[in-house]
Amino acid sequence: MRSKSRTILYSGLLSGTLDILAAIIIYAVILHQTTAVKILQSIASGIFKQEAYTSGSQMAFYGLLLHYFIAFVFAYIYFKIYPYFPFLRNSLLLSGVLYGMFVWIVMNLIVLPIVFPKLPQKHFDFPLLLSVLILIFCIGLPIAYITKKFYTRH
Template sequence: MKSKSKTILYSGFLSGTLDILAAIIIYTVILHQTTAVKILQSIASGIFKQEAYTNGSQMAFYGLLLHYFIALVFAYLYFKIYPYFPILRKSFLLSGLIYGLFVWIVMNLIVLPIVFPKLPPKQFDFPLLLSILILIFCVGLPIAYITQKFYTRH
């Protein structure tokens, strides 16, 4: 990538796409727990609450937009902090793992409990581990790799 903004956009859209595809493939195709529309509506429910489940594809689209907005925010944040933390420059694998865990912590222990105060308590089980792995492999590693590539070239 030649510009900062293109790097952020690329890493944000790539990580957002990988993350939502992983969620859809795992939870709809493999585990048969939900539908793609319901996954996207549940993202939209962070803003629209219960109304998100009443307007079908329109709310699913809003959920997708919100999902990409969140991915772009995390891509932007990583891009901005990268030069100030030497540990991030050591290895994109290590930094991607750390950043994926950071994203999981922010989303699951801060954002979701604020947006949805009545969430059930977290238990260390397979679904929790799966959600962490998805964020490491689909968000942390792609953002770390693309950002490292940008900074090593500039």
């Protein structure tokens, strides 16, 4: 990566794309629990509440934009903290796993409960483990890899 902003852009685009594709493939295609449009509308509902489910593809588009915005925020945060935590530089795998878990904690224990106060209780089961693994492999590891690549060259 040649510049800081390009590094954040690439890591945000890659992680956001991998994450939304994983959600669609697993929950809509494999498990048949929902549709791609409903997944994106659910993301949009963080801002638009119930209206997100009544406006079809427009709200799905807003959900996709919000999803990428969140991915860019997490890419930016990791890029900014990377130089200050030596353990992030020591092991790409460990830092990617830890950051994926951090993203899961922030989203599921802070952001979602604030946006949706009446969420179902979380249980340590396969769906929870699957959601953590998706964030590790689709968010944590790609962001860690691209950021490490930048800082190794600079």
